[in-house]
Amino acid sequence: MSHTPTTPVRLKDIARDLNVSVMTVSKVVRGCADVGAETRSRVLARIKELNYQPNWVARSLAARRTFMIGLIVPDLMHSFFAEIAKGVAAAIRPLGYDVVICNSEENGDLEASEVDRLLGRQVDGLLLASAQPPSSHAVFERIEARGVPYVLIDRRFAAVRAPYVGADDEAIGRIATQHLIDRGCRRIAHIAGPALTTGIGRRKGYEETLAAAGLRVPEGYVVEATDDDSAYHATRRLLQMNPRPDAIFGYNDPTAAGAMKAILEAGIRIPEEIKVIGVGNVHYSDLLRVPLSTIDQSSTSIGQQAADILIKAIGTKRKRPIKTVLIDPILIARESTR
Amino acid sequence: MSHTPTTPVRLKDIARDLNVSVMTVSKVVRGCADVGAETRSRVLARIKELNYQPNWVARSLAARRTFMIGLIVPDLMHSFFAEIAKGVAAAIRPLGYDVVICNSEENGDLEASEVDRLLGRQVDGLLLASAQPPSSHAVFERIEARGVPYVLIDRRFAAVRAPYVGADDEAIGRIATQHLIDRGCRRIAHIAGPALTTGIGRRKGYEETLAAAGLRVPEGYVVEATDDDSAYHATRRLLQMNPRPDAIFGYNDPTAAGAMKAILEAGIRIPEEIKVIGVGNVHYSDLLRVPLSTIDQSSTSIGQQAADILIKAIGTKRKRPIKTVLIDPILIARESTR
DNA sequence: CTGAAAGCGCTAACAC
């Protein structure tokens, strides 16, 4: 109705109206026990009446806690991270926290500046799917210097002493590769991801499994790509090779999807001539041209578990044991490796 | 190195070290002109040395501005909204704003509580892809009562006097339907979305175009669905009908993808026997089993334009003309309507 | 049980 912007109601206003102190009202708002029953109900009534909403900025400054946590992901458009974000939000919301989501665009410097911003905003904790190069620890040190708890997600940093939640990347590489071998493939190519633990681990699992099976692949069977588009182009090169691969293991679903596009476009049949497998079980995997076999890594659960660990760390004085949660990857076999 | 959490450096610390007043330091930090060159450089040096980072909570309280804006979307997993979020972030970041992203899960009550939280956090503005039922204005009134600028995204509310940025939904419906007619389809079914302006507008465009072409469709040719899964089931019902549709217009890409899944599963060929078109041009549209024809609505640009309008409104005293940006939809014809 | 005092770290507005 009244479209005249009103200055928000403050504790002070309620206190004045009721002839009690600001403190008493504050206590009622926060649900402290030490307030008389009758006083409490009078205050509560007035609060409802005026529709009082606490000013969280003021509250945060005084209490030195914001009840905000920061989440930094490399790319929100990748549904894997969107799902993590969802899991995080779902986990912390009931506890009264809000999450500020930032996109690092897979760029370490941008990420560092996001971290600084979030720290400047006094977040109580940080969740980080970091795009830092593996040996660069400056960002983590800055966080630690501030004493703000944080949890690493998806990408691991061996030298950093922080909790981590993610999938077992080497296991992912092994499972995917073994699956292709089991399906009779012998010339298995790999679209490797960026040089982060995810990409490196999956590639390592791939190489180990190949070696264990006594398979050797020609020079050039491992190509690099970061998204569906670069994977598309990389795959076109792969298809020129002699002998041509009879399988491609993409380091994530988007790259596998890009590979499929190149393969089908070349008039090659999936899975008859080339089998394809990805990682991530993104939501649309089974809607692709050929439903994509993939390795599921429970993204929602990653978000939730990371959030749980973080919240516990926030509520604790100092030095809890550094937890590492490795989620067991699960093979989802679909048409693309039939 | 030093993993001993240090209390953050404050203006006061720098002021003390340099024997100047807190104000002077504050002015330097904010880049005010009225500071002596020599003083400024001393302060700057110390700031760098100590790696001073302003406390934004305190700053926000004092300045009565947080430089945070809130963005509420129904579903971050839907890449349309993820893309909008990205566009928003990209647009406001260089201006010093941060965005707090919230998920309403397509639930009006949850959305209302998110709005309250964001308002409580004193955001400077709000971007809202609202899940409110069309006649419910309580949320908007609460925002207006606080005098916080906001702009509506994607879903429109005719009675609400706020800027709006989104696609022209009726045009979308017309273009999609006309395209199917042009391709020779005569029994065009529609998977209608929820009863919001998006769903309603697209359906209206569909019906108008059908009428204009003198086409009538049997009872039951319009079914409702909200996501790929419900669309999958709805389409299975559609396929039982007699006569069977020769085209399906899905109100967005996920529903169209779900429809395709049901069609192909039934052994029916796309586009030979049934043509399919969606809306949104989501990122993976051309990777689907049959590359999906769709209507593009420039999601990134929606985010950017909405953010621009909001930022301008924030920087203004009061009452700017209420801008409505209707983005022209563009047909992207792919294999599914060949 | 209630409240007064003392800030949280910073900035607006105005003097000097």
Added chain:
DNA sequence: GTGTTAGCGCTTTCAG
């Protein structure tokens, strides 16, 4: 140019 005075709206601490 620089600094002073007053807070922003809330919570902490501790006395009554």
